[in-house]
Amino acid sequence: MAKSIAKEFTKGLWDEIPPFRLVLGLCPVLGVTTTMQNGIGMGLATTFVLICSNILVSALRTIIPAKVRIACFIIIIATFVTVVELLMQAFTYKLFMQLGMFIPLIVVNCIVLGRAEAFASKNNMLLSMVDGLGMGLGFTISLGALGGIREILGTGTFYGHALFGASFHPFAFMVQAPGAFVCLGLMLCIMNMFGEK
Secondary structure: OHHHHHHHHHHOOOOOOHHHHHOOOHHHHHHOOOOHHHHHHHHHHHHHHHHHHHHHHHHOOOOOOHHHHHHHHHHHHHHHHHHHHHHHHHHOHHHHHHHHHHOHHHHHOHHHHHHHHHHHOOOOHHHHHHHHHHHHHHHHHHHHHHHHHHHHHHHOEEOOEEOOOOOOOOOHHHHOHHHHHHHHHHHHHHHHHOOOO
8 A cells, every 4th residue: 555655646756747748737837937936836736736626536436427527526626726826815925926817727727637537536535635746746846947947047046046147148038938838848858868758
């Protein structure tokens, strides 16, 4: 059992890391990673929704009729997205304003619905929670790394702190949409160089 829990947790950190191995959830990956803070904030919000929705879907898997399961999963996910949205408004309002419309879009994130359908609806609550935690942390690390690289190159700062002197000329292209695609592509290339998938 412990081996199974460890396997479910670690698969989201490398073997099935969502943006780089599964190429899922690219909308927030490209949209909010202009800074490392935004990437980590979005990743943690998604992790909260993943864990909570996986637990509830697993708990209700024998009750939900198969014909309406997707609609039920979306309602469950939307509930937890609303919770995290309200929590961010209450406690991290500045970050909430920076992430903007991407917080409500967690409802339609392929990663969250995919884990509910492919894993939580077929496994017990403990494994589903561990799966959500591993996938969420992998997603958070991905967004944080991408945001950190884009922030350093695009603005010359790291987590809001200046790294270089006045002579540094930021590569503003990296904090724009095309820069997100280029940086993501390079990171995908590096990930594939170190893996078989």
